[in-house]
Amino acid sequence: MKKKYMLLIIVLxxxxxxxxxxxxxxxxxxxxxxxxxxxxxQMSPDGKVMAVVVTEMDKxxxxxxxxxxxxxxxxxxxxxxxxxxxxxxxxIWAPCGKKIAFISTRSGSPQIWKINPKGGExxxxxxxxxxxxxxxxxxxxKHLAFISDVYPDKTNEKSSSSLIKAEIFDELLFRxxxxxxxxxxxxxFVIPAKGGPAEDITPGDFDTPPISLGGSHDYVFSPxxxxxxxxxxxxxxxxxxxxxxxxLFIRDLSQDSINKITANRANDNSPLYSPDGRYIAxxxxxxxxxxxxxxxxVLYDRGQKSIRRLxxxxxxxxxxxxxxxxxxxxxxTCGAKGRTELYSIYLxxxxxxxxxxxxxxxxxxxxxxxxxxxxxxxxxxxxxxLFSLDLKSGVVxxxxxxxxxxxxxxEMNPVEEFWFKGAAGDKIHGLLLKPPFFDSSKKYxxxxxxxxxxxxxxxxxxxxxxxxxxxxxxxYVVAMVNFHGSTGYGQVFTDSISGDWGGKPYKDxxxxxxxxxxxxxxxxxxxxxxxxxxxxxxxxxxxxxxSDQFSCLISHAGVFxxxxxxxxxxxxxxxxxxxxxxxxxxxxxxxxxxxxxxVQNFKTPCLVIHGQYDFRVPVTQGFQLFTSLQRMxxxxxxxxxxxxxHFVTKPLNAELWWNTMHKWLAKYLK
Numbered sequence: 001m002k003k004k005y006m007l008l009i010i011v012l013x014x015x016x017x018x019x020x021x022x023x024x025x026x027x028x029x030x031x032x033x034x035x036x037x038x039x040x041x042q043m044s045p046d047g048k049v050m051a052v053v054v055t056e057m058d059k060x061x062x063x064x065x066x067x068x069x070x071x072x073x074x075x076x077x078x079x080x081x082x083x084x085x086x087x088x089x090x091x092i093w094a095p096c097g098k099k100i101a102f103i104s105t106r107s108g109s110p111q112i113w114k115i116n117p118k119g120g121e122x123x124x125x126x127x128x129x130x131x132x133x134x135x136x137x138x139x140x141x142k143h144l145a146f147i148s149d150v151y152p153d154k155t156n157e158k159s160s161s162s163l164i165k166a167e168i169f170d171e172l173l174f175r176x177x178x179x180x181x182x183x184x185x186x187x188x189f190v191i192p193a194k195g196g197p198a199e200d201i202t203p204g205d206f207d208t209p210p211i212s213l214g215g216s217h218d219y220v221f222s223p224x225x226x227x228x229x230x231x232x233x234x235x236x237x238x239x240x241x242x243x244x245x246x247x248l249f250i251r252d253l254s255q256d257s258i259n260k261i262t263a264n265r266a267n268d269n270s271p272l273y274s275p276d277g278r279y280i281a282x283x284x285x286x287x288x289x290x291x292x293x294x295x296x297x298v299l300y301d302r303g304q305k306s307i308r309r310l311x312x313x314x315x316x317x318x319x320x321x322x323x324x325x326x327x328x329x330x331x332x333t334c335g336a337k338g339r340t341e342l343y344s345i346y347l348x349x350x351x352x353x354x355x356x357x358x359x360x361x362x363x364x365x366x367x368x369x370x371x372x373x374x375x376x377x378x379x380x381x382x383x384x385x386l387f388s389l390d391l392k393s394g395v396v397x398x399x400x401x402x403x404x405x406x407x408x409x410x411e412m413n414p415v416e417e418f419w420f421k422g423a424a425g426d427k428i429h430g431l432l433l434k435p436p437f438f439d440s441s442k443k444y445x446x447x448x449x450x451x452x453x454x455x456x457x458x459x460x461x462x463x464x465x466x467x468x469x470x471x472x473x474x475x476y477v478v479a480m481v482n483f484h485g486s487t488g489y490g491q492v493f494t495d496s497i498s499g500d501w502g503g504k505p506y507k508d509x510x511x512x513x514x515x516x517x518x519x520x521x522x523x524x525x526x527x528x529x530x531x532x533x534x535x536x537x538x539x540x541x542x543x544x545x546x547s548d549q550f551s552c553l554i555s556h557a558g559v560f561x562x563x564x565x566x567x568x569x570x571x572x573x574x575x576x577x578x579x580x581x582x583x584x585x586x587x588x589x590x591x592x593x594x595x596x597x598x599v600q601n602f603k604t605p606c607l608v609i610h611g612q613y614d615f616r617v618p619v620t621q622g623f624q625l626f627t628s629l630q631r632m633x634x635x636x637x638x639x640x641x642x643x644x645x646h647f648v649t650k651p652l653n654a655e656l657w658w659n660t661m662h663k664w665l666a667k668y669l670k
Contacts, residue, residue: 024411026436027473029658031410033057033651036402037464038376038384040363041071042091047368048073049117050386051081051091051100054402059651068102070117071386071400073374078400081115082122090134093117094193095141101125103133112146112191126191128198130184137193138225144191145201145219145228149184152205172241176211176570178613178645186211188219188230190253201228201251202258208232210246212571213291215270215283216320222273227252229261229271229280241572244289248282248300261300262307266293276327278302283318284309289573290498292455294491297321297332297345310345314352315490320362325370331355333364335488337429338417338459342373342389356389356396360461374399380433381412381469383462411436412469415460420515423484423504426493430512431458432520433468433478443524445551445669447476448513450532450539454497454505457486465647466533474662476669477523479516483508498578501535501593502542509539513549526551527669531661533557534617534646538595541625544606544634545598552668554661556609557617557646560625561596563587568618599628605635607664609657611644637664 037055044050050071057064066089068081082088086106093100097117104113107124110131115122126132126146134147167180174181186207191198202208209218210233219230228251235245247262248271262268266285273280280300285293295317299308311318316334323330329346342356342364361375371391376384377398386399413434422428435444449466451458458480462469472478482489484504485497497505509530517525529552532540537558544553559565563583566575576582579589591597606629610622622638629636639660641653648657 024409024436027410027412027469029470029655030059031406032467032470032658033059033654035383035406038386038400038402040090041365041374041376041386042093043073043365043367043374044093044117045095045097045368050365050374050399051093051117052386052400053089053091054080057651059655062650062652064649064651068100073388073399078402081117081119084122088113092135092137092144094137095139101135101137101144103135112144125195126198128189132189134219136219136221138221139223140225142193142225143221144193145221146189146191146198147186147209147219148189148198150187150200151183152185152187152203171239172572173211173238173570175615177615179615188228190228201253202230202232202249206232206234210269213244213246213267213269217272218269220271220273223275223277226254229273231269231271234260241570242289242576244285244291244573248280261305267291268298270321272321272323274323274327275325278327281321281323281330283321289577291571291574291577292453292487292494294494295319297330299347310347310350311352314343315492316341317487317491320364322364322366322373325366325368331364331366331373333361335457335459337488338415338431338457338482339488340459355391356394359387359396360459361387378460378462380415380431380460380462382407383464413438413472415468418515418519420512422511423507424496426484428484428508428512429482429486429489430516431460431468431480431482432516433472433480435472435475435477438522440522442522444475444477444522445527445529445665446513446516446523447471447478447665447669448509448528448530449478449480450509450530450536451480451482451486452532452534452536453487454485454501454535454538455487455494456535457482457488470658471531474666474670476529476665477520479512481509481512483512499580499589501538501578502546502595505539506542506546509543510547510549529553529665529669531556531665535559537617540606541595542598544604544629545595545601548603550604552664553604553606554609554664555606555622555625557611557614558595558608558621558625559617560594560621560628562590562594564624565617565621566590568620570615596624596628599632602629602632602634605664605668607661608636608638609641609660610638611641611646611648613643613645616646 040053042051054069055066066087068091071078084106088104090103099114101114112125112132113122130148130150132146136145187200188202188208189198231246233246235243237243244267246267251258265288268284270283283295284298287293297311297318319333321332334341340361345352361377363376365374373389377387378384388397416432418430468478531554533556537555540553540555541558580586583590608626610619626638
C-alpha cells in the first residue's frame, strides 16, 4: 500500500510540475507595481554591452529606486552594476570603455559619479550645490557636459536659512509642470574628466536646454570635441508664457561667443552631428505657437551654413533620429496608427524607406559596426524590454526578459484593433482589450479610456499609469479610440482638434461606442464606464454635460473651466493656440468649449481625481468640477492627493488610486 501511495504522490508532483506552469492568474496591483521598468539603454564603445536603468517600486517604503544593469549583447547574463539604496541613473560610457559616468543621489543630491564597468566602488566626480543631471562625454573622453539648475545672477541666490517663504516674480513661467522655478535657469556646464572646476558654457538669463518642447537630446559635442551644439529659447515672448521658439546655438569651447544657427520662429531641437562632422541633423516645426506641429527632419551644413529640409513630403512627425555610420543616411522613427515605424533616408536622393513597422519602440541605438539597431520595445501585455534588429536580414530578437517570469504567470490578452466611421466621415482607429480568461458567450461591461494631449494617442504599449490591463483585470472590456486630434494619422488629422475640443473628438467617441455595441455581442450595452486624464479628463467633463449613455465616469486632472484654467496654467501658448486667442480676445471659444457651461445637464455619477502640485491643470479645476457635481446632486466623490502632480507616482498613492477607481467602476458596472 505504501508503494501505491508513494507512486500516487510522485504522479501528482509530476502533473503539478508539468501543468502547474500553465496555470495563470489575473493581474493584481502587487503584480503590477513589482514589474521592473527599463529605460535609457547606452551601448559600450565596443558594442558588446548595453547599460540600462532598471527602476523598481518599493511599496513598503512608498518610493522607487533605480539602478544600472549591464546587458551582454552576445553571451552572458545581465548583472547589476550598482546597488545603492539611492537613485543611480543616466549611465554614459567613457569613449575608452573603461569607465561609466552616471548620476546618483547617494551623497544627498544628484551628482556625477563614475564606476568601472567590471565592478567595484563608485567615486564621486562633482559636488555642485545645485546638483547635476544629463551627462554626456566628449568624443575624446577629456570632458563631460551636464545640466545644473542655477541662478543666472548669483546675487539673487536665496539663503537656505531664511524664514521668509514668500516669492517675488516679475514675469510668467514662474512655475512649471510641478515645480516652482525660484528664478533659476537650466545651464550647461563642462568639467574635465580628470577633475577640476565646472565651467558654465551657457551663461545668461535663458534655459539650456529649454524647459519645454525639447527633444530626447538637446545638447551634443561635435565629433572633434571643439564645440557644443545646444537648444535654448531666447525669444522675449517666452517671458510672457508664449514662446515655442526654441533655436539651436553653437558654443566654441575655445571662445566665449555663442552663435545661433537657426532662424526658424517655431520649435527646433534634437541636434545631432554626423560622424564626419559635416552636418548637424535636427528636428524642426514650422508654425510658431503650436506645440503639436509636425516635426520635420532638417540638415544644417556646417561649411555652407545652409539648411535643408528632408521630410516635408512625409505626413508624420519625426521622433528619434540616428546617423548611419557611413554618414550617407539617417534613421528616424515616427508614430503610426498606435505603433512606431522606423525609416531610413538617403541624403543624396532624399529617398525615404520604411525599415521596420508593427512595433511600439523607443530609445533606438546603433551598434558601432553599423550592422544592428537596438531599441526598447513594449506591447499592451509586456513592459519595455531590450530588442535588436539586424539591419541586413531584418530579424528582430528579444535580448532581455526582466519581467519574463512574472509575465508567464499572468493572463493578459494582446490588443485588437477596430476601425469605424467617425466625424466628418473620416475613418477612426481604435484599440480593444478583452478581459483575462475571456469567454465570448458572456456579457462584459465596457470601460472606454480617453487619452490626453489632446495631441496624443493610445498605442500598443504597457502604460505604467493608465494601464489598460489593470482596467481590464476585474472583468471589463477596455476600448481606446484615437479620435480627431490624435497623432500618428497625419498632421491634418492632428490639427483638426484645435478650436474644436468638444466637437469632432466627442463625435468620434460616441460613434466608436455605437460601433462597439453594434459589433461585439459580448459587450453589455447597459454597463458602460469612461475614464480619462488631462484632455481625457476634459472629455469626461464634456461627456458629463452632453451624454447620458454612460453608467459612470472618472475624471483625472481634467480641464473644467477654460477661462479660470487660462489664468492659472503656465504654458499660455497652448490655450491661445487651441482656442484661437485669450479669454478676452475670443471669449466665445472659451465659453463654448468649457464643460462648466453645461453644468445644468450633469447627471452621470462621476469620480474626480486631482493632485495639489499639478500646475498644468491646476487643482482648482478638480475642485470646481466636484463642487458643481455636488450642487447638481450628482453622485460624486473626489480623490485628492496633496503630494502628487499631474501624475500619481508614489506606490501607495498609486494603489489607492487604482483601488478607488476599481471600487467606483464596480459600484456602477458590476
